[in-house]
Amino acid sequence: MQYCLDVHTHTIASGHAYSSLQEMVAMAKQKGLELVGISDHAPGMPGSTYIYYFQNLRVVPKEIDGVKVLKGVEANIIDYQGRIDMSVNELKQLDYVIASMHPPCIKASTKRNNTRALIKTMENQYVNIIGHPDDSRYPMDYEEIVVAAKENNVLLEINNASLNPIGFRGNAVVATRQILALCMRFNHPVILGSDAHISYDVGNFEYCLPVLAEIEFPKELIVNRSTEALLKFLAYKKTL
Ligand SMILES: [Zn+2]
Ligand SMILES: [Zn+2]
Numbered sequence: 001m002q003y004c005l006d007v008h009t010h011t012i013a014s015g016h017a018y019s020s021l022q023e024m025v026a027m028a029k030q031k032g033l034e035l036v037g038i039s040d041h042a043p044g045m046p047g048s049t050y051i052y053y054f055q056n057l058r059v060v061p062k063e064i065d066g067v068k069v070l071k072g073v074e075a076n077i078i079d080y081q082g083r084i085d086m087s088v089n090e091l092k093q094l095d096y097v098i099a100s101m102h103p104p105c106i107k108a109s110t111k112r113n114n115t116r117a118l119i120k121t122m123e124n125q126y127v128n129i130i131g132h133p134d135d136s137r138y139p140m141d142y143e144e145i146v147v148a149a150k151e152n153n154v155l156l157e158i159n160n161a162s163l164n165p166i167g168f169r170g171n172a173v174v175a176t177r178q179i180l181a182l183c184m185r186f187n188h189p190v191i192l193g194s195d196a197h198i199s200y201d202v203g204n205f206e207y208c209l210p211v212l213a214e215i216e217f218p219k220e221l222i223v224n225r226s227t228e229a230l231l232k233f234l235a236y237k238k239t240l
Contacts, residue, residue: 006037014047016197017197027203038071057071072097075097075127076101083120097129115141122151122154160201180211
């Protein structure tokens with residue numbers, strides 16, 4: 001496999017996903033990944049798990065069958081001040097935090113408000129990745145977003161599920177192209193995320209690849225190329 005890690009994955013704990021943590025890790029191993037991150041939906045997503053699930057993640061080994069396992073969350077952005085539905089006590093315990101906008105948790109607003117919500121979220125010391133910033137239901141000023149991502153050491157995700165033709169985030173390819181072009185211009189890396197909700201999709205970036213190729217996006221700016229590159233990136237915020 002061209003890329004060695006995937007940190008946007010969901011287990012049955014998310015309520016609308018279909019594989020266990022063990023199945024996700026086994027598939028990561030089978031596909032030759034070095035590292036997999038488990039990022040179940042935070043409790044604000046209807047049907048997801050209770051906060052105890054995240055508090056207890058310490059029982060999951062850091063490495064399983066030779067695959068490094070990072071424990072994370074996909075937190076929900078819940079207002080236009082960029083607040084998320086997890087408290088500092090829990091966030092501190094996790095290896096990384098993805099924050100995303102989801103329709104059940106925040107209503108789309110104006111371009112200005114959506115952009116501000118994301119920028120405020122990136123200022124949160126514990127947020128490492130913005131999940132699917134490509135969602136056409138939440139129009140954004142992507143230049144402001146990329147500049148803020150760079151300033152705050154946050155990675156913007158190129159989300160495979162959004163780019164899937166059966167995806168439900170509208171025409172994500174337009175926004176994805178804009179994000180990639182701006183990341184090239186500002187020399188800021190991105191992260192590919194499968195957003196797998198079943199084990200078979202772990203490490204699946206099939207819909208990202210043609211968009212990256214079309215724009216000739218440099219491989220050095222994709223953190224999935226090396227575990228070290230990702231861990232180094234996550235360490236910036238940990239050491240604040
Ligand atoms: Zn989900
Ligand atoms: Zn999401």
